Amino acid sequence: MIDLLKKYPAYSWVLLLILGSCSGESIDPGEEIYKFEKPAHFPEPTYTFENNPVTKEGFELGRRLFFDPILSRDKSVSCNNCHQQSRAFADMPLHGMSIGVDNQAGFRNAPMLANLAFMREFFWDGGVSHLDFVPINAIESDVEMDESLANVVSKLNQDDRYPGLFKEAFGVDEVTSPYLLYALSQFTLLMVSANSRYDQYILGKGELSTEELEGMQLFDQKCATCHSGELFTDFSYKNNGLSSSFKDIGRGAITEDEADYGKFRVPSLRNAEITAPYMHNARFSTLEEVLNHYEQGIKGSPTLDPIFMEDGKVKGIALTEDEKIKIISFIKTLTDRDLISDPKFQNHD
């Protein structure tokens, strides 16, 4: 080696560089943004990071896949079609029920993707219990991407770029479905929404207005039974009285129990301001409509949540117009401007 360096002194700096980068003492500040960090006031994440730690290469591969319509049958639909950053990765209001290949209409409202690392179950019916398995539903749904997972893997293996990118991210010579799912999970895992004005307030770093604080108190009294904790959901499935009969049985399709017909996930309310329309069937287009529903629109059915029943009769949540305005002011403090403007979630390919 010394002889070689004597012979080619100009290359000695290369060696220094290599040694320097191997020492591991210097941390590239660029890598920090790819680290998953649990916000101090959040619960422990549920994701299996020990199997799939987030890395720059894995995240960037996931991002490329997220924006690539190669995942769909006719290369017309990408994840991003229905999960847009400006909407906290929910669909745009125009598409209450998202649009899949051949312009087919979906049958449920595409939810936001923020804070998936902390969820125990996924989708409106909670049928999937691990984040890795989530994209399979969208890929294989007839009305979404209408493609088989096996065919996606085959297309990626035949692509000019992907095999090399999977090699960089995971050290594998062949694209396989678990690594495809790992990459997509890495991209979505970093969509942590914990820097809203509410969070700043909770962490003692910012103020809320009097109206917002009054709204928070009202929210705690009237909404937080279900929309509880820092994720603003108790992770349960409830029938909130949207209708008295069910075209979509929701949770009932997973548990196969009539007692669960018409029940759907209690969604997180983080970023609710920018994720209209609301409910699994996109019934309401404004937060005002949602609160009006809880006040006076609840429909009775055998599975209606008991919280909306009193003495055998349907009973809404008592809300004055003033209270509604304050609660909505508070809900708007849950909007995370950082999440929707963070350049690392934008298409770079």
Add this chain to the structure above:
Amino acid sequence: MKILKLMAMISLTTLLWSCGSDDEVNPDEFGTFQLYFENKVGANSITLRAPGSTDYDYETSDGEPFNLSSLGYYVSKITLEGPNGEYFQDEISVNADEAKGYYLLKESNSISRNILLEKVPAGTYDRITFTIGVEEDGMKEGAAGGVLDPAAGAWFWNWNAGYIGLMMEGTAEHSGQAYVDHGNGVEVLEKTFGFHVGGWKDVTDNENFVNNIKTITLEFGTTVTVNPHLSPLAHLITDVLKVLDGAEVDFSTTYSIHSPKGGKVLADQLLNAFSVHHVHQSTSSHD
């Protein structure tokens, strides 16, 4: 000739030595153990037919003619136990690269029905335990490779994410199934039946879920010895007629099972479907 004699002597010595050493097992010694799963319908061997075929090879105890076009199941969490506290647990490892300890046994692939257990501690064994299906601890690891890779032939449900523990498909003379065209070349033929038994969720605060994962323990009825020179074989029988008859399947009303609750009647019979045909000391595998 001399060589043959020498070989015979060596073999005999090995045999005597291994038989004599039962009571003083070297804890550092390991061997292999072979499992062979043979699927049967009652006393009959299985011939797979094309879906819709009217060659009915078997009958249920109610005299309902049927045949099989696909049959298989996941076996996992294999353990062996012996009378002197011998214990072997097949290694489990689920991640993107592998699904070690999980086996997808298909009637159509005899190789898949031969399992070679490695690094089995030397000793005597008289009992085997295994699980049919993929339990919660396999699911919670997330995306998996090997026989659990949904893009590489794993039997996976995406909508209620989990694996199909037992799959049985075929045609029955009196099946109530009508022809269904699902488009994209996917069709269900008349008189076929499809039983996909899955469901692993066992949530304490929700009694609704049906967990169809079953753990089976079978006694060999004798002991077999594992050591570096002896690799015993257990020939197991999976009698699917026990499942169909035990569940009193009437194909005219029961022909399409594709959810945990629907599969419960079949899963509940799995404990009766497995038996030990025989075990023997061996050095080569069955086909």
